[in-house]
Amino acid sequence: MTSEAMTDKAKPNFRFIGGMAFLLILLAGIVYGAWAIKSWAEDEQKSPVREIALSGDLRFVSQNDVETLIRKTQPGSFFELNVEQAHQDIEQLPWVFRASIRKRWPNSLKIYVLEQTPAARWNDDLILNQYGDAFEGAVAKGMTPPQLPSLFGPGGSEHTALDGYNSMQALLVSAGMSIDELFLSERFAWHLKLVNGISLNLGRNEYIARLQRFIDLYPLLKKNEKAVDYVDLRYDTGLAVGWKSPEQPSQES
Incomplete structure (x- = not known):
């Protein structure tokens, strides 16, 4: 093997190293971005549930009953709010027979309640x-x-x-x-x-x-x-x- 060939082999592959460095930076950026988005979503000051709209033919279930329950049992963040758990909690209210709940972008909840028929x-x-x-x-x-x-x-x-x-x-x-x-x-x-x-x-x-x-x-x-x-x-x-x-x-x- 000639001395010239040995010298070429010993040289670092700057293109490979540069590519790996770029990939690591990219991955770090993605991880940081995901963490930042998650932190933002969990921060109720940045993504709070601002409006809880209650509808239905209601006599014995009040807006205050439902809103107090949601605020007490759920995180304030719109993104973190568990719709299924909130649905179960609302149906545990005495005069609620059936309920439906859905999120509405960017910061509100729509809840429909069917009351018990005594x-x-x-x-x-x-x-x-x-x-x-x-x-x-x-x-x-x-x-x-x-x-x-x-x-x-x-x-x-x-x-x-x-x-x-x-x-x-x-x-x-x-x-x-x-x-x-x-x-x-x-x-x-x-x-x-x-x-x-x-x-x-x-x-x-x-x-x-x-x-x-x-x-x-x-x-x-x-x-x-x-x-x-x-x-x-x-x-x-x-x-x-x-x-x-x-x-x-x-x-x-």
Whole structure:
């Protein structure tokens, strides 16, 4: 090998070194840029959620309820806000039945809420929606909760109680009457108190047929000089009637 060839081999490859240096600088720039963008996105002062717009036919869910929840549970940054978690949190609010949420560039949230449809009060401390699901129905000051029938029953019987109420209410409305309170015992016996003050004991079995028997005979009962206090329908045929004393107020229509 000649001395000239050995000298050429010993020379550093400046083009290769320059290329590697450029590549390292480029990679460093990319990493720094990504870090800077991430830091900017996480900085709520630079990318805050400025507007939370709430929509829907709302009576019991307020803008303040939703906005306070979002501000409390989510980072202030628009980019860092977890839409799925925010969606789950909003649906945990008592009067929220369903919700949808989406980000809108550059700094706002659009939230739509479908409220619970209340059907009845449950054991004096909860409310049942139209599907028989119980929820806490406390409302903010100044909001008027709906006038609802009161249902009472053992835990886990919410759907049974509401189904029974709906079936019996439909019958009674056709006769110009309505349920004020419904009681379902541990043994699933039915007891009603009507808006007109009459109590009905329907027992466990064939309660719809027994209620229909009461409706059929009620015009005859109204002809009595005394007002009806209670009716016991736990018989295969017939019924037992308790009459109000003259001192007892009558609410019959």
